Amino acid sequence: EAQVTQNPRYLITVTGKKLTVTCSQNMNHEYMSWYRQDPGLGLRQIYYSMNVEVTDKGDVPEGYKVSRKEKRNFPLILESPSPNQTSLYFCASSRFGGASYGYTFGSGTRLTVV
Amino acid sequence: TQLLEQSPQFLSIQEGENLTVYCNSSSVFSSLQWYRQEPGEGPVLLVTVVTGGEVKKLKRLTFQFGDARKDSSLHITAAQPGDTGLYLCAGDTDSWGKLQFGAGTQVVVTP
Numbered sequence: 001e002a003q004v005t006q007n008p009r010y011l012i013t014v015t016g017k018k019l020t021v022t023c024s025q026n027m028n029h030e031y032m033s034w035y036r037q038d039p040g041l042g043l044r045q046i047y048y049s050m051n052v053e054v055t056d057k058g059d060v061p062e063g064y065k066v067s068r069k070e071k072r073n074f075p076l077i078l079e080s081p082s083p084n085q086t087s088l089y090f091c092a093s094s095r096f097g098g099a100s101y102g103y104t105f106g107s108g109t110r111l112t113v114v
Numbered sequence: 115t116q117l118l119e120q121s122p123q124f125l126s127i128q129e130g131e132n133l134t135v136y137c138n139s140s141s142v143f144s145s146l147q148w149y150r151q152e153p154g155e156g157p158v159l160l161v162t163v164v165t166g167g168e169v170k171k172l173k174r175l176t177f178q179f180g181d182a183r184k185d186s187s188l189h190i191t192a193a194q195p196g197d198t199g200l201y202l203c204a205g206d207t208d209s210w211g212k213l214q215f216g217a218g219t220q221v222v223v224t225p
Contacts, residue, residue: 004156033213035215040217041217042202042215042216042217042218043157043202043204043215044215045212045213045214048212058212059212090156090157092156097206097212097213098144098145098206098213100144100145100162100164101162102147102159102162103147103149103157103159103204103213104159105156105157105158106156107154107155107156108154108155108156
């Protein structure tokens with residue numbers, strides 16, 4: 001089954017404790033992206049990657065890091081999480097970027113930073 | 115400030131009624147997508163529209179892309195409880211790879 005897999009689904013952590021949210025896709029997609037979803041603000045792009053070793057900032061990149069060493073994986077790293085990073089996070093992939101190709105989203109990671 | 119403005123923010127209707135959700139912008143989009151998101155899940159793509167004036171139908175859902183490619187609408191005929199969800203529009207301008215989302219319209223269809 002074609003899918004984007006995120007782990008974990010739920011995570012509660014403390015301020016300053018480094019964490020990684022994993023994302024993997026099995027569709028051989030070139031493009032991958034991370035979004036955060038907050039009430040009233042919709043989905044905002046954090047980082048995206050158009051290919052292996054090619055990443056770029058989205059609209060809200062502060063406090064996050066990403067890497068794309070393999071086509072299938074695109075982990076999101078929070079080096080020193082803060083409470084304002086409490087949010088619902090989604091990883092998405094697409095054959096290529098832009099709105100001409102459909103995005104497949106993961107099921108989300110609900111992160112709480114206390 | 116949202117690049118894509120969706121209206122209304124919330125819509126509650128009875129089963130069998132019709133509804134329309136709007137997605138507007140001052141920017142021109144090369145293409146635009148509509149997604150539906152259910153609680154606890156990621157958005158699922160419904161349709162992509164790429165040509166100004168284009169109309170696409172998906173069973174009881176009709177999607178329209180404005181002639182100037184700045185706006186779009188989603189019309190649901192004879193809504194059913196299974197249509198309940200958060201409807202999101204998303205588009206890209208000339209910044210390839212940066213898909214922008216609207217804040218969404220929460221639709222609730224009661225039996």
